[in-house]
Each structure stands twice: as C-alpha cells, then as structure tokens.
Amino acid sequence: MEDSSITILYVEDNPDNRMLIRRVLAAEGYEVTEAPSASEALEILKTLRPNLILMDINMPEMDGYTLTARIRQLPNMGGIPIIALTANVMKGDREKSLEAGCDGYIQKPIDIDTIVTQIERYLKR
Numbered sequence: 001m002e003d004s005s006i007t008i009l010y011v012e013d014n015p016d017n018r019m020l021i022r023r024v025l026a027a028e029g030y031e032v033t034e035a036p037s038a039s040e041a042l043e044i045l046k047t048l049r050p051n052l053i054l055m056d057i058n059m060p061e062m063d064g065y066t067l068t069a070r071i072r073q074l075p076n077m078g079g080i081p082i083i084a085l086t087a088n089v090m091k092g093d094r095e096k097s098l099e100a101g102c103d104g105y106i107q108k109p110i111d112i113d114t115i116v117t118q119i120e121r122y123l124k125r
Contacts, residue, residue: 005031006029006030006031006051006052006123007030007031007032007033007048007050007051008025008030008031008032008033008050008051008052008053008054008119009033009034009035009041009044009045009048009050009052009053009054010022010032010033010034010035010053010054010085011035011037011038011041011053011054011055011056011059011064011067012034012035012036012054012056012059012085013036013037013056013059013060014056015036017056017108018034018036020110020112021054021085021110021115022034024112024115024116025115025116025119028116033048033050037059037060037061037062038059038061038062038063038064038066038067038070039061039062041053041067041071042067042070042071045071045074045077049076049077049080050080051080051081051123052080052081052082052083052119052122052123053071053080053081053082053083054083054085054106054119055067055068055082055083055084055085055086055102056085056086057084057086057087057093057097058086058087064084064086064097064100064102065096065097065100066100068082068084068097068100068101068102069100069101071101072101081103081104081122081123082101082102082103083102083103083104083105083106083118083119083122084097084102084104084105084106085106085108085110086105086106086107086108087107087108087109093105103122104118104121104122106118
C-alpha cells in the first residue's frame with residue numbers, strides 16, 4: 001500500500017515497542033507519529049488527524065481503554081480506526097477493547113511478518 005500520505009499514530013509507553021513498529025511501518029512507506037503517553041496522544045490529536053491509531057492498553061497515567069473512549073468523544077475522530085495492540089490476551093480482553101471503542105485487536109508480541117497486513121485491513125475499511 002506504499003503511500004506516504006498514510007499517517008499512523010502509535011500510542012505506546014515502551015520505547016522498544018515504538019521503535020519496532022516505527023521501523024516495520026516506515027519500511028512499508030507509512031508515516032508513524034509516536035505518543036509515549038495518553039496526554040501526549042491527546043496533544044498530538046489537536047493538530048493531527050491520523051488515518052489509523054495503534055493503541056497500547058497498559059500505560060501508566062491513563063490506560064488505552066480510557067484513552068480510546070476519550071478520543072471517540074473528540075470532534076472529527078469518530079471515523080478513525082483504533083486498533084488495540086496489547087499483551088492483554090486473557091478471555092474477555094478483546095471484547096473489553098472493542099467495548100471501549102477500538103475497531104480491532106492485535107496481540108503482542110507482534111508478528112512482524114503479518115502486522116502490516118493486519119493494519120492494512122483496517123485502513124481499507
């Protein structure tokens with residue numbers, strides 16, 4: 001899908017995870033904007049309307065469920081796919097992500113061979 005006009009916001013507190021996703025997606029031609037915290041994500045979204053948001057669920061100051069619900073209340077953010085990218089893989093975690101407003105759910109550790117295909121499915125909707 002190599003299109004530099006596709007911007008993905010990745011909300012993740014772990015710098016190693018951010019670096020891995022940035023490298024994989026940038027190699028496919030995506031523009032990746034990183035937010036290491038929920039408050040920084042909200043600040044970025046004041047000036048950026050990404051094509052997709054990858055959302056870590058377990059973050060210190062505000063979890064991804066709460067942040068997703070907040071983003072869904074922002075003007076002009078309703079149609080943006082938000083994908084939970086999480087190590088929460090217990091029974092009910094996927095449903096909890098969807099109930100919070102996420103459009104999809106990708107388990108960590110990510111599979112770098114399939115992550116781009118998984119993300120592209122949500123971009124084409």
